[in-house]
Amino acid sequence: xxxxxxxxxxxxxxxxxxxxxxxxxxxxxxxxxxxxxxxxxxxxxxxxxxxxxxxxxxxxxxxxxxxxxxxxxxxxxxxxxxxxxxxxxxxxxxxxxxxxxxxxxxxxxxxxxxxxxx
Amino acid sequence: xxxxxxxxxxxxxxxxxxxxxxxxxxxxxxxxxxxxxxxxxxxxxxxxxxxxxxxxxxxxxxxxxxxxxxxxxxxxxxxxxxxxxxxxxxxxx
Amino acid sequence: xxxxxxxxxxxxxxxxxxxxxxxxxxxxxxxxxxxxxxxxxxxxxxxxxxxxxxxxxxxxxxxxxxxxxxxxxxxxxxxxxxxxxxxxxxxxxxxxxxxxxxxxxxxxxxxxxxxxxxxxxxxxxxxxxxxxxxxxxxxxxxxxxxxxxxxxxxxxxxxxxxxxxxxxxxxxx
Numbered sequence: 001x002x003x004x005x006x007x008x009x010x011x012x013x014x015x016x017x018x019x020x021x022x023x024x025x026x027x028x029x030x031x032x033x034x035x036x037x038x039x040x041x042x043x044x045x046x047x048x049x050x051x052x053x054x055x056x057x058x059x060x061x062x063x064x065x066x067x068x069x070x071x072x073x074x075x076x077x078x079x080x081x082x083x084x085x086x087x088x089x090x091x092x093x094x095x096x097x098x099x100x101x102x103x104x105x106x107x108x109x110x111x112x113x114x115x116x117x118x
Numbered sequence: 119x120x121x122x123x124x125x126x127x128x129x130x131x132x133x134x135x136x137x138x139x140x141x142x143x144x145x146x147x148x149x150x151x152x153x154x155x156x157x158x159x160x161x162x163x164x165x166x167x168x169x170x171x172x173x174x175x176x177x178x179x180x181x182x183x184x185x186x187x188x189x190x191x192x193x194x195x196x197x198x199x200x201x202x203x204x205x206x207x208x209x210x211x
Numbered sequence: 212x213x214x215x216x217x218x219x220x221x222x223x224x225x226x227x228x229x230x231x232x233x234x235x236x237x238x239x240x241x242x243x244x245x246x247x248x249x250x251x252x253x254x255x256x257x258x259x260x261x262x263x264x265x266x267x268x269x270x271x272x273x274x275x276x277x278x279x280x281x282x283x284x285x286x287x288x289x290x291x292x293x294x295x296x297x298x299x300x301x302x303x304x305x306x307x308x309x310x311x312x313x314x315x316x317x318x319x320x321x322x323x324x325x326x327x328x329x330x331x332x333x334x335x336x337x338x339x340x341x342x343x344x345x346x347x348x349x350x351x352x353x354x355x356x357x358x359x360x361x362x363x364x365x366x367x368x369x370x371x372x373x374x375x376x377x378x379x380x381x382x383x384x
């Protein structure tokens with residue numbers, strides 16, 4: 001890293017970028033948590049939780065990756081990110097499906113018109 | 119910097135825990151627990167950097183795997199429970 | 212056999228990644244044995260061939276993932292706005308069915324996963340012809356109903372030259 005790009009990416013700049021990513025990730029995480037507290041029913045809360053699972057986790061892990069540089073640590077962080085992004089939609093979908101099975105209705109929902117034939 | 123991140127993640131976890139206590143439905147609680155688990159993975163990773171011990175990342179990976187499987191297992195159980203409650207109960211065994 | 216080999220390669224790569232010790236004969240041997248064993252169990256569990264995977268998809272995947280990443284970032288910004296400023300950006304939850312024209316189970320899975328991965332829309336139920344979607348806002352629902360994501364998953368599945376929406380009765384796995 002240092003050999004390739006000494007003038008463009010000094011450590012300070014890398015630190016700043018990583019700090020920005022970490023702060024952004026924490027901000028998104030808190031936003032999602034506030035949404036989970038604030039939103040009116042279960043189905044809307046799933047969307048708020050989705051924010052903390054996708055971009056918040058991605059930004060925090062990306063910030064850590066910048067700190068680690070090109071090492072095995074970065075590969076492991078990338079693997080955690082990949083795994084989180086593969087599993088979080090499955091968990092969300094399973095949650096929503098289980099909620100319909102328990103009979104929970106999306107109380108605030110207006111029904112969308114089926115936009116085509118089926 | 120890592121300490122501040124860790125504190126931020128702890129705040130998120132506290133809010134998720136509040137939703138887990140508030141409920142009201144069981145799915146809300148599982149949603150909160152799932153979110154809590156995801157944040158735990160991030161917290162472990164950040165803590166590894168904070169203490170300069172990258173071995174913690176292995177624990178984070180394992181935690182991510184276990185968290186996912188655990189949530190799916192609990193959801194299967196809840197789904198089956200809800201379905202069986204809707205069925206007429208057997209009179210006797 | 213291809214399924215066994217690819218699963219074995221992925222598992223052994225995972226082993227190497229986790230152990231980090233690449234010159235330790237005993238650990239490598241144990242990794243080979245357990246990867247092969249788990250891959251063998253995998254071939255017994257799964258029926259490969261029914262899910263519609265073809266190698267060409269791997270080439271088209273990066274382009275789709277890049278588009279999906281942008282869509283995820285936009286959706287995140289939208290949801291965060293609705294959380295912090297509910298007066299200017301009120302939520303208006305919508306549920307509705309959207310057609311899923313993907314031909315294989317893999318394509319439908321990718322589509323439903325992409326819907327759920329973008330905050331603001333969640334796939335609740337997936338059937339052969341359509342997906343039941345819950346959206347945080349009418350805008351997010353209409354955006355999805357516009358069909359760009361559906362078209363892109365279809366292109367990922369069948370190649371760019373494939374006429375989109377061409378649904379002939381191909382058997383579902």
